[in-house]
Amino acid sequence: xxxxxxxxxxxxxxxxxxxxxxxxxxxxxxxxxxxxxxxxxxxxxxxxxxxxxxxxxxxxxxxxxxxxxxxxxxxxxxxxxxxxxxxxxxxxxxxxxxxxxxxxxxxxxxxxxxxxxxxxxxxxxxxxxxxxxxxxxxxxxxxxxxxxxxxxxxxxxxxxxxxxxxxxxxxxxxxxxxxxxxxxxxxxxxxxxxxxxxxxxxxxxxxxxxxxxx
Amino acid sequence: xxxxxxxxxxxxxxxxxxxxxxxxxxxxxxxxxxxxxxxxxxxxxxxxxxxxxxxxxxxxxxxxxxxxxxxxxxxxxxxxxxxxxxxxxxxxxxxxxxxxxxxxxxxxxxxxxxxxxxxxxxxxxxxxxxxxxxxxxxxxxxxxxxxxxxxxxxxxxxxxxxxxxxxxxxxxxxxxxxxxxxxxxxxxxxxxxxxxxxxxxxxxxxxxxxxxxx
Numbered sequence: 542x543x544x545x546x547x548x549x550x551x552x553x554x555x556x557x558x559x560x561x562x563x564x565x566x567x568x569x570x571x572x573x574x575x576x577x578x579x580x581x582x583x584x585x586x587x588x589x590x591x592x593x594x595x596x597x598x599x600x601x602x603x604x605x606x607x608x609x610x611x612x613x614x615x616x617x618x619x620x621x622x623x624x625x626x627x628x629x630x631x632x633x634x635x636x637x638x639x640x641x642x643x644x645x646x647x648x649x650x651x652x653x654x655x656x657x658x659x660x661x662x663x664x665x666x667x668x669x670x671x672x673x674x675x676x677x678x679x680x681x682x683x684x685x686x687x688x689x690x691x692x693x694x695x696x697x698x699x700x701x702x703x704x705x706x707x708x709x710x711x712x713x714x715x716x717x718x719x720x721x722x723x724x725x726x727x728x729x730x731x732x733x734x735x736x737x738x739x740x741x742x743x744x745x746x747x748x749x750x751x752x753x754x755x
Numbered sequence: 756x757x758x759x760x761x762x763x764x765x766x767x768x769x770x771x772x773x774x775x776x777x778x779x780x781x782x783x784x785x786x787x788x789x790x791x792x793x794x795x796x797x798x799x800x801x802x803x804x805x806x807x808x809x810x811x812x813x814x815x816x817x818x819x820x821x822x823x824x825x826x827x828x829x830x831x832x833x834x835x836x837x838x839x840x841x842x843x844x845x846x847x848x849x850x851x852x853x854x855x856x857x858x859x860x861x862x863x864x865x866x867x868x869x870x871x872x873x874x875x876x877x878x879x880x881x882x883x884x885x886x887x888x889x890x891x892x893x894x895x896x897x898x899x900x901x902x903x904x905x906x907x908x909x910x911x912x913x914x915x916x917x918x919x920x921x922x923x924x925x926x927x928x929x930x931x932x933x934x935x936x937x938x939x940x941x942x943x944x945x946x947x948x949x950x951x952x953x954x955x956x957x958x959x960x961x962x963x964x965x966x967x968x969x
Contacts, residue, residue, distance in 0.1 A: 689822055
């Protein structure tokens with residue numbers, strides 16, 4: 542098992558190194574990169590469809606999926622430029638994949654939609670400036686306690702599908718307490734595609750953090 | 756990268772070999788093992804809480820989580836014997852973990868609740884007789900297209916939280932067509948903890964498949 546661990550650490554080191562290079566190149570080009578993480582069906586693409594039009598300048602999306610180009614098609618229909626990465630079976634995106642997918646054109650923002658997975662993506666830097674975690678009220682309020690790393694590493698946390706709160710058991714105080722044990726700084730912003738709530742606040746936070754303004 | 760792939764194949768081979776041994780031992784002891792897979796918040800524990808009391812004989816649960824013993828506590832409160840495995844960071848259970856967690860007492864069933872993850876658990880045999888996949892209508896109907904392996908390998912598919920169907924976009928025909936492209940045999944049973952629908956049908960299917968009857 543020691544050899545396995547060593548090889549894994551090597552992979553992680555190489556990934557981190559390339560992530561640093563990707564990040565530096567993006568920064569020099571004035572592109573702000575967001576690593577979008579969340580479980581399957583958390584609403585990652587829908588959130589991007591609603592946030593991107595509120596941001597100043599053009600955005601580009603790198604869409605990560607095991608298989609299919611469903612999300613890239615949705616973005617294209619909305620007039621948002623995007624490229625699809627299909628990992629085959631891999632459970633997260635890594636820096637070599639992103640280094641190849643970064644556009645040569647200049648954009649204000651690159652959003653990298655990671656594989657739907659609350660575990661593995663949090664372990665791998667991919668050149669991003671911030672990590673944006675999307676979780677839903679339908680997943681239950683115990684998620685920070687069960688999947689701590691994603692919550693610990695997030696710079697902004699979007700609590701999605703709050704329109705379903707009347708129909709599910711979700712204890713927002715328990716959820717918030719769990720997040721705050723891991724992460725004191727990330728804002729927790731409630732979102733709903735039904736009411737449109739939260740997209741303005743989330744966009745404003747990203748615009749401020751990127752230094753680009755609204 | 757070739758060395759990495761080789762090491763990974765070695766790990767998979769060793770895992771499969773031990774899975775076969777675990778499975779053989781369970782079979783000889785008359786214990787039927789179910790690998791329970793699903794994304795975070797799919798309702799894996801709630802489903803076990805509702806299915807287990809309908810089955811003949813005693814059940815034992817092996818609870819897999821990155822961190823926390825929330826689900827083991829829930830099971831204990833309901834009088835169901837369970838043991839917690841915390842993987843620390845690992846995104847799936849594997850055979851060595853299960854080989855150690857299998858009880859020495861005899862039970863009719865062992866349910867192994869895997870890490871909440873629609874990707875990695877599907878790749879690893881852990882000694883189970885069947886894989887039970889739980890997905891929810893809140894995750895969206897495109898999941899079989901995006902995460903094919905879990906659907907392909909499932910022996911039974913439970914579509915959970917159908918009480919929320921009036922409030923979400925979920926195209927059941929599109930979902931079913933996606934599943935059937937990958938898997939023609941697994942029953943797709945609709946579940947709801949609100950109405951109690953589906954637990955009887957799911958228990959009956961498991962009882963029949965295990966040969967134990969109801």
